[in-house]
Amino acid sequence: MPIRYQNYAEEHEIFELVGNMMESLLLNRPADPLNYLISYLEGDNRRKVTVAVLGPPGAGKTCIAQQLAHITGVPIVSKLAQLQNNDPRYRYGYILDGVAESAEDVIVLQEAGCILDYVIYLHGPEELLRARQKDKWTDQTTGTVYHPVFNWPADELVANKLVKIPEKPFADEFASHQVKKDRVLQTYGHILHKINADQPLADVKKIASEIVSQRPMSKARVVTKALLLGPTGSGKRLVAERLHRNWGMVPIDLKLLIEQEKLNKTRIGQEILRNDGVVTKRALEFILKDRLEREDAVMNGWVIYSYPVECIYDLGEAMASTNIMPNRTVVFQLSENSIVERLANRMVDSLTGREYHALYNPATAENIRNRLVKREMDDSVSVKKRVNSFNNQLADILDVLNDTDPQMINADQDQNVVYQLVESKLAKPLPSKSFDGYAE
Template sequence: MDATMRPLYIPPQMGLYAEKHRLFDMMQEMLKGLLIHKPEQPVDFLINQLKLDSYDVPKICILGPPASGKTTIAMWLCKQLGVPRISPENLLTSSWSALTDKVQEYQRRQQKIPDELWAELIEERLQIEDCLHGGWVMEGLPESRELARAMLSSGIIPKHVVVLYAPDVVLIERNLGKRVDVVTGEVYHTTFDWPADEDTRLLLEAPGDISETETSRRLMEYHHNYPGILQSFGKHMKLINADQPCADVFSQVLTHVQVLPPTLAPFSPRILLCGPPGSGKSLQAALLAQKYGIINVCCGRMLKEAVAVETKLGELIKPYFDSGWPVADNIVVKLLSERLNRLDCHLRGWVLHGFPRDEDQAKLMKRADIHPNRVFFLNLTAETILERLTYRMLDPVTGERYHTLFKPAASKEASDRLLMHPRDTEEAVKLNVEAYSRLSSSLESFFKDGIFINGDQDPQTVFEYIESYIISPLPNPQKSF
């Protein structure tokens, strides 16, 4: 960082490092912990937080009405992710807690356990090493808005809250057929999920609270408490229909919890537009720059400007222009690196088009620390490209561009003076398209996260597709915990 410049110049490499290692999220979590726990020794507290290295571990709540499949989904998730399952039942029957005596006292009196005591019990369980380092799946908690608020006040903040739902008629039918393995705790059903193993069937028992009256009462209680829970966890909640095969429900839940939550870290778009000649890269770049204020970096125009202003790199580029040979890749990458490392590109983001054209150029970009976070491939057929380019014309007087089919000149006088650029002849276009087709497959393989868009559409439609991927807070990649 150069302290002699005002405003301070922050090298782009710092931003790339922070983005790659999610430093902003880490600092946010640490600050959140300080504000919640208010430790007497903040530095020691932060050091301990860093030693835990638990920012990416799963912290999942599975909620839903009775018989929605919470237990089954939670148990399957725990097996898949290798994390402990926390439920009201195993919290109340545990012997590790210093609060066990208090809990048992309420149970003996047949009184409701206070939400504050539940929150303390949960907090104490989450401080055990398996939860601290590995994460957790919490089933059926919180059951009310008051408990949700108590959990949040204690710093128990899940990353994903999955809410299962189904019609009450379906839930009552499910509950009546529920059977539980007294050894493993696995849940089965007399109609939908009856075990094939005879020994397992002998261990099944009907829970004591599955009567229609009791189920209806619990459903009413759930519907009464749900709006309050929604107020507490609304931004984190994912609703999933439980009235479908259990394997399908689990697949949707697993997909959801493996995607990291959207980050609040500052984001500068670094967009790369690839595609054959005539695919509309220049137009889309101009539209993006106009709407979002990002820097439009056209590789060809950048080379011409360097020659025009006679920079040192421009002097190296000029002989290539005079001879008609392509500019050496290392010179292009050096010029590109200088432009993209300016402060405006770092703060506002950039959209690049015209480079790279092949895998070798893409590798040079990577070695120069040029890392786009959105790569779009605009695809067109060769026939469409020929139609777009071979009918393009230029008015040498006004500089206006026309197209014989889509945008003809307004007057005969203007039409008569239109000229075609040599690169738009049919022979030249075919050569360029053939060259792109030969090199594009390796380029697409290099950018594995590339987004493919049909470029043979209205330009505004193409822009809307590109825009939808830019404004969404991706790419937080899927994480296998």
């Protein structure tokens, strides 16, 4: 499939639309599927959010459910029966307050066609939960639940009209929850978010709100196309190699592809040689299209990690003009001193080509030390020049790519930590035109 088709489908969220249509069709099973799909496309089929707030007694489920209902504008559901009558109030979403506490409840939800975007599980020490379960009060006008220790209202008028909630037997309810919770949490593991309730209520509300404000994970298959930006020596190659091993993404070394064009004396290679090695935007466009439109890159995604530092801006323009754009841009941040320490201490065995480092991987044998040479590119002056060249072009390439939210990574850490950070950024759901989050 030509890459322009894939780009169009991702830009207009076609995969997501088709997935939602099929989901709705199978859940409702209309007698006339064709007319149902036509009505689906013509109608208002937005779905704001579907959340389940779960946890043991005393964890604060109702308070969090009320907070989420407030910021999303969808109603709270406290009984399964409410979702079994096709009530139009729940068409655009709902917050489940303590519903789906057992495997049997989960089955009922699934049979009713209730598909959740998020499951928030509140947990905390048993003694804390026991204390919170006692002495609860409610505002019968708003339904808000209060506790004298944890969230008593500052407004005296509100406090004076509160009604005490009859206490429930904590021990039996807590024990029952402990028995049932594992099967429920396993079912929703892919959308599960655990929050420690043993902290100020305002902090718990903030964490829950941030979770729901993030776009739900897409059900459509998304091909990750990543551009790793960073100065020389920041560790981009190591990350790209691990992404290839773990994710199957195709690692793209533009410097190597350019050298292959020159060695093979292709039309583009000869053009570069005639220009004294200068790589033009036109040459980059050809090389990008030739490599990234191959089947392995289209199907598995790609990660560009290496490029001539002097033409980073031209790379951005070439990507924009060919419409071969990354959907993830990760910027590796590293100080100049750290980069000089990494590169200026590198030495190469002139016989074997093996690389050593004076600080991190020194040669132990004297005969090897005698053969070590420093490459001109690893001289501290040369390193600083390349770092400055990259830093001067970074803002421009981000502007060309129209990337207002690049993922920043502190690359001055252990390489395993850096890789995990990059992986978490790539796994984050893509921005959506139809989902802007929720504001409190």
